[in-house]
Each structure stands twice: as C-alpha cells, then as structure tokens.
Amino acid sequence: MSATPLSGIRVLDLTSVVVGPACTVRLANYGADVVKVESFEGDQMRALGGPSPTGEHSGSYLHFNGGKRSICLNLKQPAARRIVSRLLDVADVFVSNMRPDALARLGLDADCLRDEHPRLVHCTITGFGPGGPYRGRAAYDSALQGASGIAGLFNRRDGDPKYVPLLICDHVVGEIAAGAILSALFERERTGRGTKLEIPMYETMAAFVLQEHLGPKTFEPALGAVGDSRVLNPDNRPLQTADGWISLTANTDAQTRAFLKAIGREDAIDDPRFRTTADRYRHVGEWFALRNDALKARTTAEWLELFAAYDVPAMPCHTLETLLDDPHLTAVGILGDMVHPTEGRIRGIRPTILNDDAVAPAGRAARPIGWDTRSVLSELGFSAGDIQEFLKAGVARVYEPAGGAAGMVS
DSSP, rough: OSOTTTTEEEEEEOOOHHHHHHHHHHHHHHTOOOEEOOOOOOTTTTTOOOOOHHHHHHHHHHHHHHEEEEEEEEETTTHHHHHHHHHHHHHEEEOOOOOHHHHHHOOHHHHHHTTOOTTTHHHHHEESOOTTTTTOOOOHHHHHHHHHHHHHHHHHSSSSSSOOSOOOHHHHHHHHHHHHHHHHHHHHHSSSSEEEEEEEEHHHHHHHHHHHHOGGGGSSOOOSSSSSSHHOOTSOOOOOOOOSSSEEOSSSSSHHHHHHHHHTTTGGOOOOSSSSSSHHHHHHHHHHHHHHHHTSOOHHHHHHHHHHHHOOOEOOOHHHHHHOOHHHHHHSSSSEEEEEEETEEEEEEOOOOOETEEOOOOOOOOOTTTHHHHHHHHHHOOOOOHHHHHHTSSEOOOOTTTTHHHHHOO
8 A cells, every 4th residue: 555545636725724634644644635725925834833944934934834745826817717727727735724605705615616517525614603692703722711711621620711822623623633634535435425514623632622521411410520630730741750751551450559569569459459450449538649759769760760660651741842853753853854945955744654564755955935836837728928917917827936036936
C-alpha cells in the first residue's frame, strides 16, 4: 500500500486559521493535491502565529499548510467565480470553514453545487450546527473551550476556569473533518455520488466532554454526579521528583502492584482501598495522595529507569524546550530541516501516521500567498492572456515579495 493513499485526489481548500487547515494538511499528508485559495489579505494565521524572517509566514502557518499549493483570488469579483467553477470541475473534495451564510452568498454551499458537481464531497466546518440558537455565530477555539465545558473542567478541579494552552478544539475538529472526508470518499467509491458533510465544532467538542464525564448520569435514574472523579481530582497531576516531574499512570491492578513495588510500598498492595480498580476509584483522593508523596527522594532519570524495569507507564513531563530534544522524537525524525522558498531553512514536522510501515513524505513547505496562482490557472485551461487580464483586473494575484517587487511565481 502506498504511503500516499490519496494520490490523485484533488482538494479545493477555502479554509483559514487552524481548524480548516488542520483538516486539509492531513489530506495533503495522505497525498492529496490541495489547492488553498486565499483572499488578497491572506490567511490570518500568516500573522497570528508569530514572527518570521520576512514577516510573511509565521511558523504556525507553515506547519498547518505544508504540502499545499497557494492561489490568491478576490472571490467578490464575478470573474473569480469562473476560476472557482473550473477548480470545482476537477476537484474531488471542497473544504471550507466559512460561516454558512457567507458560503451561500458566494454560491458555494452544497445545495448550490450539488447538481453541477454530483461527485463532489462537500465539507463545511461550522461553529454550531443547524436547528439551535447559536447557528451562524462566529466560533473561535477559546469561546468553544468555554461553551463545551473544557474550561469549566479546570473550574471543577482547581477552583477557576482555564483554557487548555493549545487550540485543542481546532485540532480535534480538523482531524475529525479529515476522517469524515475519507469516509465520504470511500462511500463515493461504492455509490458514485458525492456527499454533503457538515462538522459543527460546538457539538463535536461538547460530545467529547460528555463522553468522558457524563458517567453516572448516563443511567436513569442517575447513579451519581456528572464527572469522572479520577480525572477531576486536584491531585491528578504530574508527580514531583527530586529534580523535576514525571507523568505516570497505573490504571490496571497489575500496574498498580508494580508501581507500589517500585516505590517500596509493598505494604499497600493488599490495602482494601487500593486492591482493585473499583477500590481505587472509590478512594481516589487517598490513592493520588499516596502517589504524589512517593517520588521526591530520587531524580526523574532514576525513576524513569526503575519504572521501565517494572513496566509501569511513566514518561518525562516535558517543557516546550525539552520536548524538542526528546530522544525518541529525535530518533524517529519527527523534526527535519526543509528549505522554504522565501524563509530559508526551517524545521518541518513530518506526518506521523505509518502506512504499511512507511512514513508519508513531508512534502513541500507551505507556499507564499499566490505562489501557484499562475501555474494552477494555466492547468485549468486559462491562457496567458486570460491570466494577465485576471491580474490587471484585481481578480487574482501572484506572489509578490515584501515591498511589492515584481512577483516571483512558479
């Protein structure tokens, strides 16, 4: 099996910021030809993700948009619709995270496109699904972390709400959208018909929280309060060692016995509070208290070696800085040097999914805005004269280096 199973699949990408690009970069990782359409202002993530040598492409933008081609269109111009129409003629998948009303105004909603493009897999990532009072509202990760209950989990555990310091909603929903697209492509192989997909972020993340924490209220009548008491216990945290921290889990009875032997607490193996998984659930506070006081006498390295010998799941609790030097990530080559056409040498992040033991190639670095405009329009059958007219009329743009020098295009 090829490490690029979507080779030959063409994706029209009208996404921006994180959730949509997280979806389409996964499709690019699988080998799809992703054509990213940006406005003249460009994807906001080009600036939101921090500084760059040229000021044009943040590191975050590069990581979410590697392997894609970039064209720049003014979709408010009628002539740009001609270009999009031709892109749709050759596309297998259309992905957008525009609000539904904005997509409809452009004539790019699924109902408008279905008759003319019956094989198209049309995927819209929305903030809130149809039928509810939040439909049509703007949706950003922090707002969704609050609305879905994620920030409230910290309030339950620590006494005040917090955001996960990662755009977790965008990442999760983007990956789910990519999986839904793969499912729709599989269905098309059997039926010959495309599919209309909508992935609402709010419902998706609320369902994640409820899957984890509905717990005793799953049943009628309820068997207890909502929330997993293990996960929500304030002492469910990394364990302090003599020189740092360890992240450790001992869920099974066998792991628990091994952990207690490793820390020299064989006396607690037959303690009725800790003997079984159910016992530890009922006495979770006492169990976590025992763990949290156990590791301060030795260093992190000493404990990791000992826990590995006892087969206890334990890992270093990395900082962002030490993560870059993790020996496993270094050995498997998760980061690798790439050359960007304008930013010079950069660190790229390779795809992580193995397909028949093969790693998909990292692909080209994310393109400057409009880098592929000329070549893609030419592929679509527009003549050199047509393309020049589009550029003069402000319908399309090609890449221009900072300062507005003559465009350098592929």
